[in-house]
Amino acid sequence: MTANLILEDVYTAYDKADVLEGVSLEARSGEITCLLGSNGAGKTTTIRSILGLTPPRAGNIKFNDAALTGMATHRIVGLGMSCIPEGRKVFPKLTTEENLRLGAYQQTDEKVIQQRIAEVYEIFPRLEERRDQLAGTMSGGEQAMVSIGRGLMSAPKMLLIDEPSLGLSPLYVKENFKIIQRINERGITVFLVEQNVRQTLAIAHRGYVLSKGRVVAAGTPEELRANEEVHAAYFG
Template identity: 65%
Template sequence: MNLLKIQHLYTAYDRIDVLEDVSIEVRQGEITCILGANGAGKSTLIRSILGLTPANRGEILFKDEDICRLPSHQIIERGIACVPEGRKVFPRMTVDENLSAGAYLVKDKRIIEERRAHVKALFPRMAERSTQLAGTLSGGEQAMLAISRSLMSSPDLLIFDEPSLGLSPLFVKENFKIIKEINQMGTTVLLVEQNVRQTLAIAHRGYVISKGSVVAQGNAEELIANAEVQAAYFG
């Protein structure tokens, strides 16, 4: 079953198409990756899904509903969350306050506390840093907080935008391990990355975007074996 299906999507900035006829499918329960170099259109695709940069043409179907013309807050309400590039935690708020911000749509305090306990079990460091200002955390800890905050909305689809960016190799490895664990617990993942080796090690299926168009697709094994992908990413 497709949780997210994008069909013939065109998105433009200043009348210049950045995405051209992009079609992708994200199957429920899987990790689907979007690979591509800087400027390929990956971030524009995320912004289109979230309603931040509305598409000019095409469909974005989430749970069989076209969300292409919905405002961002209504898209989030339907069960999509994003861990943004560069973490973007609230630096002058504590860890716990950041977590609460991730559950701003939830009115039941009991549910909020249950989710807080869940993410702190997944990230024990967040329990240790509960009252610490987010801006004083290390880069790796801020990455953990950004993921924890996104999980507070209990999303059906969690989008990761370049989760390895700016992290040490140790934290990159830990991040990908956590993404796999989150998926194994039942959350569907759309992973947008440049780190091809680590991404294809955990992804079920994926797409390669170049100059705003899909140039290759398939399961992880097929992408690893693809001659164009090998030439571009594996030398």
């Protein structure tokens, strides 16, 4: 299962003002690659560019051998990419299991859907206990599990995860990062967008730091921790 993602000199604009300015990065198959940066750095715009929601005005994006530039979002998802959006965004008036089923909307074989639901419950036993509970009545941490589980229902090659620690208690943040690591160990490539630098670098294989729409640092977690600018900004 390969899942290489490459961005080459990507420029993305809103209302003619560039948010991303020449972003180049690579998420390698089988690894957790992180994109770090403060609010407004362009992290979510990077995800929107990859998924074709806000198409870049210049540059190239490739997933395996496919050129994503100009491709419709549903076709990009069909290539094996799944996104866990910022803020979880569960369907509050649907049950846990109904939310999960929505993640398998491209799958028509009920046996396959049941098998994938069973795999999600294996990762998140708490969700099986709450399979008939309305997602809107669950805690923030449980909703995060529903969101990740729904993302896994398409059997993705790559998961794009946007700010998984946002709004969660420290206990759930720690649990979420362990879960992301376990998902990666199952063979799913992860592109993780985060502000929580310490937790992210503890599980990532490689990372990039984004500032004002530009990549200002790249390397292994050890290299990023040793980078003076990164250390001053995040560990000072």
